[in-house]
Amino acid sequence: MCLAIPGKLVSIDVSNEDLKMGKVDFSGIVKDVCLDFVPEANIGDYVIVHVGFALNVLNEEEALKNIEMLNEIMSYNEQ
């Protein structure tokens, strides 16, 4: 029930100034998502989406650091 998945923000719709919405692409499936909790989100960012709301902008720097660390563990082990 607390499932939330990362998707790429592809457009922002500000036509309703009380409710900021955007379109988020989950590997080809595009959904309308409320952006009220992530005013800092820009097009191209990855956002973590739960029940139609973006809960946060994914911190790509942290993600890359994390992935790099995993890769390091891997290559270290292969040596």
Next chain:
Amino acid sequence: MKYIDEYRNKELIRIISDKIRSVLTKQISIMEICGGQTHTILKYNLEEFLPAKINLIHGPGCPVCVTPIDYIDKAIELSMKDDVILVSFGDMLRVPGSEKDLLSARANGGNVRMVYSPLDSVKIASENPDTKVVFFAVGFETTAPANARAVIEADRLGLINYYMLCSHMLVPPAIEALMSNNKVKLDGLLAAGHVCTVMGLREYELLSEKFKMPVVAMGFEPLDIMNAIYMVVNQIEENRFDVENQYSRTVTREGNAHAIEIINKVFTKEDREWRGIGVIKNSGLKLRNEYSKYDALLNFDFEKKETMVIGNCIAGEILQGLNKPAQCSSFGKECKPEHPLGAPMVSSEGACAAYFRYKRSKN
């Protein structure tokens, strides 16, 4: 999918498994709170990659499983009223109440609709001005901001036919209660990443301090989980009890200030019953007085009925980590996902359903 596939590498799972084995010297119990993470653990068979010294306890973190029977009975009762549309997340439809679930209520003429987002329930209300629309709002801190936002939206639109049956639970008070009654003894806690995405880590700092227990905020992919367990094990072996953040790509110490603000604007804490566990102090959210006109509990009359607990279901013990599903005498016999006796067999995040789906086939 980007930022998901990287965390499913089998070889890496094995490598981290070796690292855990190389540092762990003692017998330990750690709890993953969240049902979504229980599901990943069973699906990827992670227990097989862990040394036998680690006992993974599956926590109460499935909002669907802990929603009280009384609320489900009330939702069913509302759905049978002529002038009501009862709106719910799909996960709730098959959770058994005292006599039936929402799906069978619908088959018997109840007006039940399923939505993906709480905002959809507001849309239904604005499209059906002559009908009362009640949104059955369940969830933990992860879902609370979205549900709060729906109330604000209904308010902005001036809807007078929108109501919320609010069964919101808060995770830290439940963990504190489980730990305090000394029934479960934990050496470490794996905190639910998306609850922390919203709320941040401060409440877990208090828990960690109070129980001298390592806490790691954890993501949902298999490598997230293996990594977080490795972090907990390291803390235990080094005699530390800190709050660490494995899920730093999403979780910050402060959480999401906008989401927390809207939760506090719309909801306030109250004592709440957890199905199978009992009443836990300050563990629920209800609508604030300013929004009481949207509170279904205050604006509808309900029949006074005793709730019935279904026999031979030990869901309460499962949800408190006191027993594992296979120890339930009904598991896989009278109780299966097609006809669940208790909520943990319904939701894919319930421990019983996860064991049924992924473990049974192997035995």
